Amino acid sequence: MSVDINMSVTGNSPEALNVQQKLSSALGLLGIFIMTLSGFNIHFQPKIVWVSLSLIMVLAGIFWYSKVSYAHKTEGIKNDRIYFKSLTNRGFWAYILGLALTGFYIVLYFYPNWIGLSSEGENTGVVALFDPLSKAISGNAASQWFVYGTLYTLAIVGFGVKFLWKYRHNRYQRLRTFSVMFFQLGFAFLIPELMSRLNGDNFSLPYYNFINIWPLNHYNFEQYRVDQFVNAGTVGIGLLIFGVLSILIITPILTYKYGKRWYCSWVCGCGGLAETAGDPFRHLSDKSQSSWKLERWLVHTVLVFVVIMTTAVVYSYLNTDKYWLSGTAFLISVASLLTIVFTWTMVYKRQELQNDAKYAAIGFFVVILSLLGLHFSGLIDKIFLFEAETLRATYGFAIGAIFSGVVGVGFYPIFGNRVWCRFGCPMAAILGFQQRLFSKFRITTNGGQCISCGNCTTYCEMGIDVRAYAQKGENIVRSSCVGCGICASVCPRGVLKLENDTPAGRINSNEILLGNDVDLMDLVNQNK
Amino acid sequence: MGQEHIVIIGNGISGVTAARHIRKQSQKRITLISSESEHFFSRTALMYVYMGHMKWNHLKPYEDGFWKKNRIDIKQAHVSAVDHKNKELQLESGEAFPYDKLVIACGSKSNKFGWPGQDSKGVLGLYSKQDLESLEDHAPNKEVCKRAVIVGGGLIGIELAEMLATRNIPVTLLVRESHFWNNVLPSEEAKLIDRHIREHHIDLRLETNLEEIIADDTGRVKAIKIKETGEVLECNFVGLTPGVSPNIDFLKSSDIELNRGVLVNRKLETSVEDIYAIGDCAEQRQPIGNRPSIEAVWYTGRMMGETLAQTLCGNPREYKPGQWFNSAKFFDIEYQTYGWVFSQAKEGHTDFYWEHTDGKKCIHIQYEIESRIFKGINTFGIRLRHEVFDRWLTENATVDEVIKNLKSANFDPEFFKSYEKEIQNKFQHTLKTTSL
Numbered sequence: 001m002s003v004d005i006n007m008s009v010t011g012n013s014p015e016a017l018n019v020q021q022k023l024s025s026a027l028g029l030l031g032i033f034i035m036t037l038s039g040f041n042i043h044f045q046p047k048i049v050w051v052s053l054s055l056i057m058v059l060a061g062i063f064w065y066s067k068v069s070y071a072h073k074t075e076g077i078k079n080d081r082i083y084f085k086s087l088t089n090r091g092f093w094a095y096i097l098g099l100a101l102t103g104f105y106i107v108l109y110f111y112p113n114w115i116g117l118s119s120e121g122e123n124t125g126v127v128a129l130f131d132p133l134s135k136a137i138s139g140n141a142a143s144q145w146f147v148y149g150t151l152y153t154l155a156i157v158g159f160g161v162k163f164l165w166k167y168r169h170n171r172y173q174r175l176r177t178f179s180v181m182f183f184q185l186g187f188a189f190l191i192p193e194l195m196s197r198l199n200g201d202n203f204s205l206p207y208y209n210f211i212n213i214w215p216l217n218h219y220n221f222e223q224y225r226v227d228q229f230v231n232a233g234t235v236g237i238g239l240l241i242f243g244v245l246s247i248l249i250i251t252p253i254l255t256y257k258y259g260k261r262w263y264c265s266w267v268c269g270c271g272g273l274a275e276t277a278g279d280p281f282r283h284l285s286d287k288s289q290s291s292w293k294l295e296r297w298l299v300h301t302v303l304v305f306v307v308i309m310t311t312a313v314v315y316s317y318l319n320t321d322k323y324w325l326s327g328t329a330f331l332i333s334v335a336s337l338l339t340i341v342f343t344w345t346m347v348y349k350r351q352e353l354q355n356d357a358k359y360a361a362i363g364f365f366v367v368i369l370s371l372l373g374l375h376f377s378g379l380i381d382k383i384f385l386f387e388a389e390t391l392r393a394t395y396g397f398a399i400g401a402i403f404s405g406v407v408g409v410g411f412y413p414i415f416g417n418r419v420w421c422r423f424g425c426p427m428a429a430i431l432g433f434q435q436r437l438f439s440k441f442r443i444t445t446n447g448g449q450c451i452s453c454g455n456c457t458t459y460c461e462m463g464i465d466v467r468a469y470a471q472k473g474e475n476i477v478r479s480s481c482v483g484c485g486i487c488a489s490v491c492p493r494g495v496l497k498l499e500n501d502t503p504a505g506r507i508n509s510n511e512i513l514l515g516n517d518v519d520l521m522d523l524v525n526q527n528k
Numbered sequence: 529m530g531q532e533h534i535v536i537i538g539n540g541i542s543g544v545t546a547a548r549h550i551r552k553q554s555q556k557r558i559t560l561i562s563s564e565s566e567h568f569f570s571r572t573a574l575m576y577v578y579m580g581h582m583k584w585n586h587l588k589p590y591e592d593g594f595w596k597k598n599r600i601d602i603k604q605a606h607v608s609a610v611d612h613k614n615k616e617l618q619l620e621s622g623e624a625f626p627y628d629k630l631v632i633a634c635g636s637k638s639n640k641f642g643w644p645g646q647d648s649k650g651v652l653g654l655y656s657k658q659d660l661e662s663l664e665d666h667a668p669n670k671e672v673c674k675r676a677v678i679v680g681g682g683l684i685g686i687e688l689a690e691m692l693a694t695r696n697i698p699v700t701l702l703v704r705e706s707h708f709w710n711n712v713l714p715s716e717e718a719k720l721i722d723r724h725i726r727e728h729h730i731d732l733r734l735e736t737n738l739e740e741i742i743a744d745d746t747g748r749v750k751a752i753k754i755k756e757t758g759e760v761l762e763c764n765f766v767g768l769t770p771g772v773s774p775n776i777d778f779l780k781s782s783d784i785e786l787n788r789g790v791l792v793n794r795k796l797e798t799s800v801e802d803i804y805a806i807g808d809c810a811e812q813r814q815p816i817g818n819r820p821s822i823e824a825v826w827y828t829g830r831m832m833g834e835t836l837a838q839t840l841c842g843n844p845r846e847y848k849p850g851q852w853f854n855s856a857k858f859f860d861i862e863y864q865t866y867g868w869v870f871s872q873a874k875e876g877h878t879d880f881y882w883e884h885t886d887g888k889k890c891i892h893i894q895y896e897i898e899s900r901i902f903k904g905i906n907t908f909g910i911r912l913r914h915e916v917f918d919r920w921l922t923e924n925a926t927v928d929e930v931i932k933n934l935k936s937a938n939f940d941p942e943f944f945k946s947y948e949k950e951i952q953n954k955f956q957h958t959l960k961t962t963s964l
Contacts, residue, residue, distance in 0.1 A: 175943055453572055
């Protein structure tokens with residue numbers, strides 16, 4: 001209906017920024033502009049002054065913008081006019097920003113020489129502009145990754161402050177945001193850079209970001225890194241063991257206690273960017289049943305891919321018999337682990353799985369084990385039909401670069417801020433599996449208070465139709481939920497609460513809501 | 529023999545809940561008739577579309593394919609009369625539409641109290657999808673609408689004020705009572721909300737009534753006149769929000785017994801066989817407990833729908849609402865209520881009130897003095913657990929138990945500051961001073 005269209009874009013008054021918002025945006029963009037100019041080899045000297053100046057301008061621009069946007073308003077939910085703004089309603093500026101971000105990622109991943117990376121000799125351009133900063137922190141010249149890391153951290157810290165202002169009435173949101181800012185600045189950015197100061201002629205650690213856990217960090221167990229770990233003695237071995245324990249022991253325990261939110265919306269760098277710089281786009285996620293289906297297939301396929309890829313890569317170097325673990329022993333361990341998880345799920349959690357999930361799990365399991373079996377029996381040469389290197393390169397390109405970077409962040413203004421986390425991240429798939437089947441976390445609904453308004457669903461960045469559960473009085477226990485808590489914040493009737501409690505009764509489903517007399521509730525619940 | 533055909537007039541929460549539950553339990557043919565919108569939407573969320581928090585599609589709790597999948601037929605039509613002798617509906621298009629059983633769930637319309645000029649252009653309530661569209665026409669921004677006047681200090685009035693404020697339109701809110709919603713809220717809470725309204729730069733006029741609405745030559749509103757002072761306020765939009773009443777004019781030609789609403793018994797049956805009424809438009813012949821005989825509330829509409837579905841599917845049930853509850857949000861302040869808190873405590877009942885120093889959070893409890901039985905609580909800015917209060921009310925818990933175990937009923941998000949200690953201290957202190 002034409003009326004709908006008019007209402008949905010609410011017509012004729014696209015939202016204009018006020019003078020201070022314009023000035024602050026201009027200040028931030030000027031900072032970016034200085035960096036861009038340096039990319040065209042305009043020589044800013046001294047570099048340390050200009051790099052600091054440009055970074056400070058970006059940060060100051062964001063702070064100023066946040067202040068004029070929120071400081072004069074009362075504390076509370078500030079989603080007014082989101083759907084009238086071009087930038088946050090897939091308008092002209094959203095596409096411009098999307099293009100700029102995708103362009104940036106393409107250059108970063110595939111043409112770093114365009115921004116001045118030089119493998120021999122001095123850096124030029126943007127990378128050179130960041131040289132003094134890099135030298136000050138790590139002692140080395142900058143790489144494109146240093147530039148990226150700096151801008152990434154800047155975005156999380158800057159827009160983190162904006163988010164803190166916006167949600168200043170909500171302690172859960174504030175603590176969570178301090179947490180992602182802290183982990184990004186400290187663990188993901190400064191500590192790895194400082195650690196590289198320890199590197200010398202006979203001691204060298206790979207660049208190690210503690211919070212970037214395999215399989216999100218899909219290259220963590222590649223040969224060059226493992227060699228470096230092993231050669232770096234106790235510290236290196238310690239880090240290697242930490243990397244293995246992270247995924248096998250630490251994350252399952254924390255996810256059992258708190259749900260996957262401890263990682264996805266409190267610690268993870270991808271989540272950190274999504275929750276801060278990506279927050280203005282969270283409502284753009286697709287809420288349809290069909291996108292949920294796509295999500296389940298896609299994210300688990302990526303998980304299977306990364307398991308296969310990593311197994312093949314590790315096997316390929318262990319098979320050289322240079323390490324204490326033999327390739328065969330490794331393959332048997334992987335097969336055993338998969339068998340244990342598969343059997344446990346099918347025996348104890350079968351009734352909680354949808355049919356398509358069961359078929360997919362059985363399918364993947366049988367194929368992986370058959371391939372391993374065929375390899376052992378000598379029938380096929382390469383364990384997963386392809387060279388380990390082919391798998392590694394394909395994963396790095398298609399998933400590591402295109403999916404998580406170009407699409408994941410580049411498309412924020414079009415598909416929302418969690419495209420990668422929802423459809424692609426294998427870490428999220430593992431944690432989600434644990435959260436769905438083996439965790440104390442759930443979102444509880446408050447009796448019969450839901451009015452089906454749809455704020456929770458609209459602002460769910462993971463595209464969960466929260467309202468569908470809330471209006472039935474059913475707890476929300478979804479593997480994709482990152483526990484950001486925004487649904488509970490935007491609910492105008494106080495219906496939703498993120499909780500950790502005993503696993504028993506976590507997945508309830510009352511067909512009738514509180515408020516009616518008890519006989520009727522019993523009757524309808526029986527009749528289901 | 530074909531399946532029985534159940535026709536439901538109105539696709540709001542009552543009618544849709546009835547339809548869904550009938551489908552769960554039977555294969556009956558179901559038709560939902562509405563002239564307002566093709567699909568069910570959340571009426572309570574209309575405001576968020578105008579405020580730009582959501583788009584129209586977000587208001588729909590079910591995907592559009594849901595209805596077909598569940599074989600619930602949708603008919604966009606306006607019913608002009610009910611012919612119960614022939615068991616058919618007269619539609620505005622001239623079509624006659626037959627039914628086997630009829631459910632009237634046609635909701636409310638905005639009240640108008642015969643003010644001069646009340647039918648001018650730019651004067652409307654906020655109830656329907658069409659109202660929202662009309663609001664968008666008359667008050668899209670502060671250039672077109674230089675000032676808006678809202679008449680009526682209730683839930684819809686304050687929502688409309690909040691909406692207009694997000695478009696930077698200056699708003700004057702006329703409230704008949706001495707404080708906002710003071711006919712329902714005790715004065716303490718009503719004053720708290722007064723302050724919050726003014727904090728949002730709304731021109732709140734208490735104990736102020738509308739005299740007349742003045743239109744220009746084209747019939748468009750240009751000003752209003754205030755009764756008490758005779759002051760004339762120029763404005764381009766008038767929101768009339770002094771409550772709603774059943775939308776039953778189209779039934780006046782039928783034999784269905786009507787009062788203010790469609791009269792029903794506890795089984796939600798009207799005076800005519802095979803015709804039922806639920807939701808806002810139904811009027812109980814005998815009020816149930818403290819409840820008004822017409823309950824225009826989302827939750828009660830839903831409960832009536834659930835109950836009637838049982839009856840229609842062969843499990844005759846009476847409408848027996850459980851403990852009263854409700855909720856709302858006043859700008860930034862959330863409100864929930866469980867049990868009954870009256871603006872003046874009933875005889876033999878007394879109050880306990882606690883307010884945070886920030887003036888934005890409070891709880892108000894009423895209980896029986898003699899037995900100390902807890903009767904109800906209003907809570908502002910603190911979320912409380914429905915389940916726990918429902919149990920306390922059903923078990924006739926005393927106020928002392930409620931205060932002592934208040935923490936178990938807290939529903940605020942994790943890490944929020946909690947105020948139970950402070951509340952308990954104040955309660956102990958009040959007990960001491962009153963017993964002296």
